[in-house]
């Protein structure tokens with residue numbers, strides 16, 4: 001009897017595309033939150049996911065794309081430029097009152113930037129990686145790509161002093177730094 005087929009959908013790229021879907025949903029959930037508390041929680045969840053997602057791309061997927069796809073440097077440099085713009089928009093958004101009209105306007109602008117970026121990744125980078133990289137390697141990379149998300153807590157823990165509980169709490173830039181630690185120094 002043959003071994004069960006390896007689920008070819010569970011590779012690093014598919015995982016990241018799944019995160020793109022969840023990021024889109026979270027933008028809707030932040031915008032549509034019933035009250036300020038709900039909006040705070042959803043906004044935290046969105047920042048957390050963006051931090052672990054963009055970090056996994058920057059640490060693992062973009063370096064691979066540079067090497068493996070035609071014009072890899074140009075493709076990746078363009079993606080990094082989009083990511084850096086979105087990070088700046090997100091950092092600015094963190095200082096705006098979530099209950100204000102300004103928050104909604106800036107959130108909509110960030111959403112547009114993030115959606116466009118994700119679409120470019122999927123069409124110009126991910127699809128080409130799939131064509132160039134061995135499926136087995138992409139499946140192996142999934143566990144590394146998943147690591148930061150698996151370890152990052154899903155809500156902030158104010159006052160809890162455990163290092164793990166505080167991972168990803170705080171402003172977005174600090175979330176990115178900690179996500180990077182999780183990926184590069186797994187414990």
Ligand SMILES: [Fe+2]
Nearest residue numbers: 054057083121
């Ligand atoms: Fe990205």
Ligand SMILES: [Fe+2]
Nearest residue numbers: 053057118121
């Ligand atoms: Fe992405």
